[in-house]
Amino acid sequence: MPLSIEDCAATYKVLILGDDTVGKSALLDSLVGRTFRETMYPTIGVDFVRKIFEVDGALVQLAIWDTAGQERFRSITKLQYKGVQGLILVYDVTNELTFETLKYWIHSIQDEIARPGGSYEPIPMILCGNKSDLIRDKKVSTAKGQKMADREMAFGFYETSAKTGENVFRAFHDLAFHITDICHPKLVSNLYTLRPLSSQTIVI
Ligand code: GDP
Ligand code: MG
Numbered sequence: 001m002p003l004s005i006e007d008c009a010a011t012y013k014v015l016i017l018g019d020d021t022v023g024k025s026a027l028l029d030s031l032v033g034r035t036f037r038e039t040m041y042p043t044i045g046v047d048f049v050r051k052i053f054e055v056d057g058a059l060v061q062l063a064i065w066d067t068a069g070q071e072r073f074r075s076i077t078k079l080q081y082k083g084v085q086g087l088i089l090v091y092d093v094t095n096e097l098t099f100e101t102l103k104y105w106i107h108s109i110q111d112e113i114a115r116p117g118g119s120y121e122p123i124p125m126i127l128c129g130n131k132s133d134l135i136r137d138k139k140v141s142t143a144k145g146q147k148m149a150d151r152e153m154a155f156g157f158y159e160t161s162a163k164t165g166e167n168v169f170r171a172f173h174d175l176a177f178h179i180t181d182i183c184h185p186k187l188v189s190n191l192y193t194l195r196p197l198s199s200q201t202i203v204i
Pocket of ligand 2: 025026068
């Protein structure tokens with residue numbers, strides 16, 4: 001029987017961010033089993049996709065919100081950030097500029113999720129260096145990506161390919177795990193003995 005929302009213990013709102021053309025929409029297509037398209041049309045596309053993950057026997061759903069062109073102006077609205085419980089930051093390993101601009105995205109995230117008084121909710125963020133299949137065109141090394149992830153206290157760093165599917169499920173699944181761990185720790189309480197968290201706690 002297919003998994004349904006009724007079986008889910010929780011639904012979490014997630015935002016996928018990064019410059020245009022890094023492959024955000026393609027990653028979501030890959031996650032939900034849609035065929036990879038060489039040509040994507042930036043302003044056409046779904047607002048969000050839903051995907052159910054198993055986290056230590058419990059089912060949780062990620063509702064992952066995509067951007068439809070406004071990322072070109074880095075003008076993500078407060079409304080889009082409202083209630084966000086997880087973030088995916090994406091750059092293109094073949095395009096150094098999309099790596100350099102990650103700092104703008106991180107600042108924008110920090111500004112948007114700051115509460116009055118300057119405190120922050122811990123929101124798990126993962127970093128994805130996408131288009132890993134384009135090995136010959138790679139401009140941003142794995143070490144550089146990992147260093148950025150460590151510096152920004154990302155919960156995970158993955159080199160992904162929306163084209164081949166490499167690491168796509170793993171990245172989103174790990175994010176589902178980290179969000180569940182923060183929002184509903186009882187669901188993952190007995191997991192610590194099996195799989196200790198590898199990264200630090202993020203406070204952005
Ligand atoms: P977005 O603007 O971040 O949503 O980027 P899109 O998902 O629209 O992708 C932009 C372009 O990059 C499209 O031509 C995709 O086919 C291509 N693309 C996206 N992901 C990959 C990938 O992992 N590998 C390769 N080779 N191309 C990709
Ligand atoms: Mg897109």
